[in-house]
Amino acid sequence: xxxxxxxxxxxxxxKEHVTREGGDRLLSWLSTxxxxxxxxxxxxxxxxxxxxxxxxxxxxKVLRGKYFEEGDSEESFALCALxxxxxxxxxxxxxxxxxxxxxxxxxxxxxxxxxxxxxxYGHGEKSVFLIERFVRLKPSEAxxxxxxxxxFDESVKGGSFAISTAFDKYPLAVKLHLSDLExxxxxxxxxxxxRKH
Numbered sequence: 130x131x132x133x134x135x136x137x138x139x140x141x142x143x144k145e146h147v148t149r150e151g152g153d154r155l156l157s158w159l160s161t162x163x164x165x166x167x168x169x170x171x172x173x174x175x176x177x178x179x180x181x182x183x184x185x186x187x188x189x190k191v192l193r194g195k196y197f198e199e200g201d202s203e204e205s206f207a208l209c210a211l212x213x214x215x216x217x218x219x220x221x222x223x224x225x226x227x228x229x230x231x232x233x234x235x236x237x238x239x240x241x242x243x244x245x246x247x248x249x250y251g252h253g254e255k256s257v258f259l260i261e262r263f264v265r266l267k268p269s270e271a272x273x274x275x276x277x278x279x280x281f282d283e284s285v286k287g288g289s290f291a292i293s294t295a296f297d298k299y300p301l302a303v304k305l306h307l308s309d310l311e312x313x314x315x316x317x318x319x320x321x322x323x324r325k326h
Contacts, residue, residue: 135182136165139211142189146207147264155212155263162218169217171242174313176321181218183320185211187312188305195311196304208264209273209305216255220246251284253277272298273305 143156159165169175169184189210197206221242228239250258253275260266260274272295276282285292296303 135179135186138186139165139182142186142207143211146203149204149208149264151263151265155260158263159215159218163221164215164218167217167219168221168242169214169317170321171221171244172321174317174320176242180320181214184312184317185214187316188213188308191311191316192304192308196308201301205267205270205273205301208260208266209270209277209301210308212260213253213256213274213277213305213309215259216250216252218259220244253282269299269301273302276302277305277309279306279310 140156143152147156165182166178167182168177168180170180175181175184189207192210193206197203222245223240224243225238225240227236229235230237248255256274256277257266257271261271266274276292276295279285279292282289282292296306
């Protein structure tokens, strides 16, 4: 089963590198959510079952493979990449809508993902909040997770310049953002169920 493969790979990387106090409890909590089966988006990248864990692994692979330098922390890379989108656990629900079948002309019910945000705290902010319920993040890790959306972040669109300071002071934040972009727009191109129809 695909879920088991993605979950196993995620857990192996996590357990190998995350040794910080509370890390085991965070991993246990993840298993009580839909993190390992949820999509990563409603219709864009990895909008499919297991999409969130697939995306998390892809971001880790880009971050670790391209941007790890002497002096960088394996634990920081694993925490940030694997958990940057933890805010998306318990975030999507499956709904249905009527779609006309072009061949038969009949209307058919088709499933789709919609957002049901029970805790609207922001995107990167919410991931930091959820991680810190279990594990104390270093400032560089918190900044990386908080600003991983780069210019797509709502506060940046609203005119905030804080991201510039964060990117200037914390190279990990820049590295995570670039890894997220590459995973989303290059590696995961064509991974949305919604865009195949």
